[in-house]
Amino acid sequence: MTNLPKTIRENLHFLCAEIDGQLLQLEAFFKEPTIARARRILERAGYAHNLKARIHAACVRQLANTRKDNRKHLTLRSLELVATDLQRIANLARQSLRHVERIDAFATLLPERYPAVVRSVRKGVGKIENAFFDNDSKQAIEIGELQKKIETDYRKLFKAYTRDMGNPKLRPADIANSLLVANEFQRMGDSLNTISEALISANIGQAVNLERYFSLQSLKSDLEGAGGGLKIETIAETRSGSSVSALKNKKTEEVAAVFKDGEKSKVREERAGVKSWHEIYPGLAPKILSYEKRDQSAALLIEHLPGTTFEHIVLNGSEEICKKALASLSTTLKDVWKQTKTSEPAELGSMQQLAERLDEVRRIHPEFKDPATRFAGQKLPCLDELVAEANAREMKVSAPFSVYIHGDFNVDNIIYDPDENRIHFIDLHRSRYMDYVQDVSVFLVSNYRLQVRDRDTRHRIMRLCLDFHKSAKAFARKHGDDTFEFRLALGLARSFASSTRFIFDKQLSRRMWLRARYLIEQTIACKAGEEARLRLPMKEIFVD
Template identity: 35%
Template sequence: MKILPPLYEALRFLILDIQKQLQTIQDGLEREDPTLFDKSLERIDYIENAHINLLNRAGATYCADSCRNERLNIQCYEHISTSLKALSSRLQELTYQLKQMKSLKLIQKKPVYQAFDSLNKGLSLISAAIESESLGLAIDICRLQVRIDKTCDQQLDKYKKSLKTGQQTEALLQASFILKDVSIMGQALLRVGEGIISANVGQFIQIDRYQALEASLSELDHQLSQNDLKIHSMGETKSGCTISGVGTASEAEHSILAIFKEGKKRKLQEEKAGIESWHQKFPGIAPEVYSYQKQGDKASLLFEYLTGQTFDKLLLEKDNKHLKKGLNTLFNTLLDIWQTTRIKEPRSADFMRQLNKRLGSIYDVHPNFNLKGLQIGNVKQPSLEKLVEEAEKIERDLQVPNAVYIHGDFNTDNIIYDALTDQISFIDLHRSEYMDYVQDLSVLIVSFYRLTYFDPDTRKRIARSMEAIYDFGHDYAEQIRDRDYEIRMALGLARSFLTSTRFVLDQEHAKSMHHKGRFLIEQLIQLDKTQRKNYMIPKEIFHD
């Protein structure tokens, strides 16, 4: 962790004041002298001032021209200071509880002292861990939390047994609360250790995630030492998984060796299975998995870093040539995939069923969309639920005759185009399955529209991209004699327009998507069977 003298100085004073606060409480317990508890409370103002002083210095150190690593380093100082302030607040709570106890004799002082010794050790290691070139000391600080928890839990179990006797219950409960507070202080030490690790590796990271990353990297041929490891934030998926690029400190900042993804075990098991399935069905389209680790309900994947740009990034380039070329390559790739994976099994995407399941989530973000049958004068606007119910009747008779293997979450940020090799790659493959090809195309069209880039030129590129995807699907439908393409595409677009509003907080943009989705459903349910055979989606739907 880089030494920033103004912040480091303030942090050291903060640590010293907390050590004094802790020692005074311990002295009060040893001597059974409540006056020492009052003395510990006198340190609160010093600790508060040291914390505020560090935050003020951090604010003054920030610079608009600071690089990402410098900003992260400052944030880690703030994080450590805030964690220590939380520890001090717990000590303060503990002091008040001790002052209220009629007798300190019931407290089993040995486990409390053991926990205090661990807290003291952690506090004394902080400066050395910051100054160290290794992460060993920071990891030791994190591990102290486990030792504190174990010490407190063992004594709490004894208190529980004593409580069953029905004697001295009030005193036993007070003693239990004290042990609980001491246990929670270990969490503050854990956060301090994580702050130091984060500053060294280049991204905020929790210790269990760091350990999972270390375990994953051990399976890579490219060996990374603790000091050489750097990770770059790559964002967070809508399923809650965090994604990081893993590289070395000695290489360029954006040189990435692999992608590390962590989240719920079920999601990552599905993604691993999806990647492996793509390797079998269409080799080369998915990244190579280097390592899969699981712990409890969490898991992590380390997989190949794919070069190129996602389509939401291509869209922002002023020169349209890469976007056009990327779309053409995508269309050719999809034709190859569909030809290779096509099976003679009819499938229904059940777009309205998908929409029905997400109505609650839509209303959570946009309660104003929940009209419940609005009526103005003689004009009644049906609820979205009613529209979906009517559209489901149409969809019951719709199936694609030959299913193909689809991505399943075909958004602009899950498709990578490498302009140098003119190749397409897929990521985030946990929903891949045999399905109607319109599922992927409709999702992709709306994922372009929902992008919150509002300058006129970009919106024109978005509209042209949406129209190109629709036309590609239309041509493919004619080629395979798919007579229901327009109806299924309209239902798919309606589903995606409406469900995508839950990811968009901009009210005008969300309203536009909501109205487009309702319009398509309303248009379809007004047609009879003969009219639906000749139905064409109005291309105005792709424009603002």
């Protein structure tokens, strides 16, 4: 961190010294409470705020000339977090004194227990400069570990105060304010944990929390044991909260593996999905190199697959490579469906899924709250009413067989290797036996919703959708699936409408919303028992 401006280094030093001084006064106050000591702490609010503001201003000036993918950018952002939480510790110290002022019987607070807690906070603050400027992740981790000690002390105080609630000699208000004091110190521990994660992120050049750091270091060592230093680069952050990073060889820039972490249940599902694909249809899914779990999180080290995502091919590939990728995908899917096909009927449940997501959609697009209206003397039902009616119809129409599906068949979850002319699947935590229309509809809409306005690219997307639909429909016809188009209409409606919660573009969202309504109306207009006769005008649906 030696390349940071002198003003940033100096102000961080002054800020750490200022917070330590205020905490020292607070420690002395609990040993010997006096008005003078309390005043010295309460009157120092402005200086800490000014130091934090100077650090933020200096970071903003530096960020203006730094690319987002530059490591210095993450360092400056981390420094902003450190400064913010240092000032927050000072604010919490003052707030604890305000609670103390309302306590009549000072002994109720159990003041003799607090100096040790304050020393833990001071210890963390004292390690910040070395951890940051010396790239010392060991000290950064030690700062985060102090949060656990402070949490333990807080729980002991909480237990003591709640026990004292039954003591008639103590004022309830004194106990309540004592609990508030303890809570301020618990929050100081949380700030130390945030500072620790910011320091680690700056040191390794990758935004992480402590759990992710431990998992990353453990899995990274598995690869480095075979020789060669590795660096980490973020690839993506999923909507489910997982992070995906590439581990690259520092010298060759070759990707050695992919690191994915997140909530333990999500990662466990991903692991199970990959394993199931290896058993059911080997070669499609990547290999799992290592698995690590810690507390409530878990991580996977996954084989890096050659090739590019289908999304990249659609947006950037040549016409020839796009056709080859689609042909390979269609062939692979048909083979998967054929090999995994069972005689068990499958329920799609598209309208039930949509009904559960409408509130989330309308939080992003409140204009989609469409009450029933009248037009030319006719009542037009709102979408909710249409969904409920279509759901009743859908429950009576199931797929005649089940196949093993991807479950989240978006264009960025499909990898095409042009050298081997092979397809691979990633992000497999939703894989299961299901109606294959689920994957067909998600794939089609994930192409349509790509936010690109270039005319030629939009035409390519339309042609791709038409060709993919033609291939899937041919499979349905060959295997006696007469209601394929009816169920696809509902699947597309669900995907069109629910996908708008990920799109802020009002014009694109509106087009998708209207397509969803049109498709639902078409299924309702189809007479019961004649679902096999429904035909979708695919060109009109996917043209712009």
